[in-house]
Amino acid sequence: MDRSHAGQQRADAATVDTDQLAHEMTERFRQVLSTRRMNELTSRAVQSRPASPAPRDFGTPQPPTAQHAPPSYSSLRNIPLEPQAPQDARSMRFKNMLHSLSNMPIRWENPGLLDEALRVVPLEQIYNEAEEESQILQAEAESLGAGKKAAWGYQDCVVRALMRWFKRSFFSWVNNPPCARCYSPTIGVGMAAPLPDEQARGANQVELYKCSLEQCGAFERYPRYNDAFVLLQTRRGRCGEWANCFSMLCRAVGSRVRWVWNSEDHVWTEVYSVHRKRWVHVDVCEESWDKPMLYTKGWGKKLAYCIAFSVDGAMDVTRRYVRDPAKHGLERNRTPEAVLLYIMNEIRAMRRTNMSKQDKFRLQGEDMREDKELCGYFISSIAHEMSKLSADDIVAGRVARRPDPDAQKALEGRTSGNSQWIRSRGEGGQNTPGQQDPRNQHPR
Ligand SMILES: [Zn+2]
Numbered sequence: 001m002d003r004s005h006a007g008q009q010r011a012d013a014a015t016v017d018t019d020q021l022a023h024e025m026t027e028r029f030r031q032v033l034s035t036r037r038m039n040e041l042t043s044r045a046v047q048s049r050p051a052s053p054a055p056r057d058f059g060t061p062q063p064p065t066a067q068h069a070p071p072s073y074s075s076l077r078n079i080p081l082e083p084q085a086p087q088d089a090r091s092m093r094f095k096n097m098l099h100s101l102s103n104m105p106i107r108w109e110n111p112g113l114l115d116e117a118l119r120v121v122p123l124e125q126i127y128n129e130a131e132e133e134s135q136i137l138q139a140e141a142e143s144l145g146a147g148k149k150a151a152w153g154y155q156d157c158v159v160r161a162l163m164r165w166f167k168r169s170f171f172s173w174v175n176n177p178p179c180a181r182c183y184s185p186t187i188g189v190g191m192a193a194p195l196p197d198e199q200a201r202g203a204n205q206v207e208l209y210k211c212s213l214e215q216c217g218a219f220e221r222y223p224r225y226n227d228a229f230v231l232l233q234t235r236r237g238r239c240g241e242w243a244n245c246f247s248m249l250c251r252a253v254g255s256r257v258r259w260v261w262n263s264e265d266h267v268w269t270e271v272y273s274v275h276r277k278r279w280v281h282v283d284v285c286e287e288s289w290d291k292p293m294l295y296t297k298g299w300g301k302k303l304a305y306c307i308a309f310s311v312d313g314a315m316d317v318t319r320r321y322v323r324d325p326a327k328h329g330l331e332r333n334r335t336p337e338a339v340l341l342y343i344m345n346e347i348r349a350m351r352r353t354n355m356s357k358q359d360k361f362r363l364q365g366e367d368m369r370e371d372k373e374l375c376g377y378f379i380s381s382i383a384h385e386m387s388k389l390s391a392d393d394i395v396a397g398r399v400a401r402r403p404d405p406d407a408q409k410a411l412e413g414r415t416s417g418n419s420q421w422i423r424s425r426g427e428g429g430q431n432t433p434g435q436q437d438p439r440n441q442h443p444r
Contacts, residue, residue, distance in 0.1 A: 026123045033254050034115050083342035091335040095343045102309040102347045104259045108248040109311055113229050117252045120232050126165060126253075130157035153275025159250055159282065160289055166246050167287045172236045173416050174222060179211035181218045186211055194223060202227040239285050239416070243267040246284040256310065260317065263305040263334070266295065270308055270317070278373060279308070281320065285416035292320045296328035304330035307344075312355070312363055314347035316340060319374040323381040 086095045108114065134157040137150040152160070176186045186209035194206050203223035211218045224240070225231055228248035231241050243259065247269045250257045256272035258279060268283040281292040288294050295301045306318045322328045335343075348367075352360050 023124075026127070029123060029127065030115065030118060033118070033252070034111065036254065081338045081341050083345055084336065084338035085342055086335060086339045091339050094334040095339075095346075098307065098314075098343050099347060101261050101307070102314055102351075104244070105247070105251075105257065105309055105311045108228055108251045108257075110229075114248070114252040117229065117232055117249060120170075121162070121249060121252070122165065126158060126161040129161035129164075130154060133157040133160065150275070153273065155255060156271075156273050156275055156280070158253055159255055159271050162249060162253060163246070163282060163284050163287055163289065166242075166249065166284050170235060171242055171245065171284075173242075173285070174236045174238060176209050177220050177222045177236075179209075179213070179216060179218055179220055182211060182213055182216045184211050184213040184216060186220050189219075192221060195221075198223040201225060201230045239267055242285045242416075243269055243283075246282075250282075258308040258310040258315075260306055260308045262295075262303055262321075264301065264303055264330070277369075279317070279320075279370065293323060296322055296324075302328050302330045304332050305334070309347070310351075312351050312359075313367065314344050314351070315367065315370060316344055317370075317374065319377050323377055324385070 086092050131154070134150065134152070134154040137152055137157070141148040141150040176188060178184065179186055189208050189210050192206045192208040194203050198206060198221075201223075203225050205224045207222040207224065209220040209222060211220065225234055225237070226240075226244070228244045231237065231245035234241075237245075244267075247257050247259050250269060250271050258270040258272075260268050260270055260281075262268075268281065268285075270279040271282055272278075273280045280290050281294075282289055283291075283294060286294065291298070295303060303318065303322050305316070306321045308315045308317045318329075318332075332340075334340075348363075352363060355363075
């Protein structure tokens with residue numbers, strides 16, 4: 001909690017009134033958010049917060065052989081499919097895993113805890129920053145001519161400010177936790193059984209590290225907490241913990257939020273922009289806003305599945321992140337595409353069981369619009385490839401490539417995690433080419 005600045009202001013008699021006003025505004029925001037959440041939740045009859053389930057199979061690396069097989073992308077190619085129920089054991093396993101993953105956003109739906117969560121957030125600072133940014137965007141739009149719309153709306157700016165604060169002042173990244181006794185680096189020595197206290201707070205897995213200093217030799221435990229509200233206290237982790245805690249806070253400030261699971265080794269957030277009427281990619285580990293090509297063009301990764309889960313739906317959003325399946329796709333071999341479609345429908349139907357007809361209809365419309373948006377990415381990717389061929393080259397029989405502006409935009413390497421860890425994952429961007437070796441993949 002960074003209240004020191006506010007505290008200093010309070011000492012200054014001249015600013016007492018504005019400070020008081022800001023405080024009252026913040027309290028009123030809390031009240032409004034709280035009331036809205038209560039209304040939403042009571043009308044939806046959501047069950048009370050369940051205990052943290054085991055994070056089983058949060059992305060088992062694919063067998064390496066799969067990477068060399070020719071990819072099959074019938075779903076990415078926009079061929080209409082008839083949903084088909086899973087039949088074989090492999091499909092059943094995938095279905096169970098997706099159902100289990102889909103519970104993540106449900107665990108945030110606890111109005112009392114969401115209110116409590118906001119107590120650690122410097123709301124005054126965040127709302128001020130958001131106000132300022134949205135005014136700048138508004139002014140920029142107006143300078144471009146009458147009727148021009150600001151790039152982002154106020155609520156988008158709230159999430160952007162929340163993201164900056166979360167990354168810069170709240171959460172920290174953990175590879176190997178440093179020794180608590182002497183602060184020396186530690187070496188991973190495997191897994192340990194959780195202690196009763198760790199288990200009570202929802203950690204089912206505990207990584208064990210040993211101090212690298214011989215005369216110290218102390219052990220350091222790193223429990224993988226899976227509960228967003230516990231993470232408000234521990235305030236550290238890898239992308240799993242970051243995305244979990246941050247997504248919950250997006251929910252707490254009143255945004256619709258998705259938790260996006262990637263089958264390789266990453267998770268991130270999407271928030272719904274009411275202003276733009278679409279879902280926006282947010283990766284808090286990287287302080288990335290609306291850069292869906294970060295993973296493929298930026299980090300040079302190949303991805304098979306990116307599935308988004310929210311409190312009222314589920315969507316295969318791979319096409320948002322993999323624009324060129326031939327180049328950045330991995331084989332989607334966990335189940336036939338028609339079965340994946342069936343599973344998505346099944347999860348959606350489950351989440352919407354208790355909703356009114358109108359709400360179901362509205363969400364269906366939203367799903368259809370998004371499907372259209374995702375198809376559009378595929379079509380524009382083909383058009384883009386075509387445009388890179390120059391007429392002279394076609395005539396001369398040469399297939400030369402022009403520089404790709406999207407690739408330039410996304411050419412930032414990964415910033416979370418230390419450089420060795422980044423290189424081992426091959427995520428350093430263009431300057432540090434590396435191998436995507438499944439053996440080097442960290443648990444999230
Ligand atoms: Zn030590």
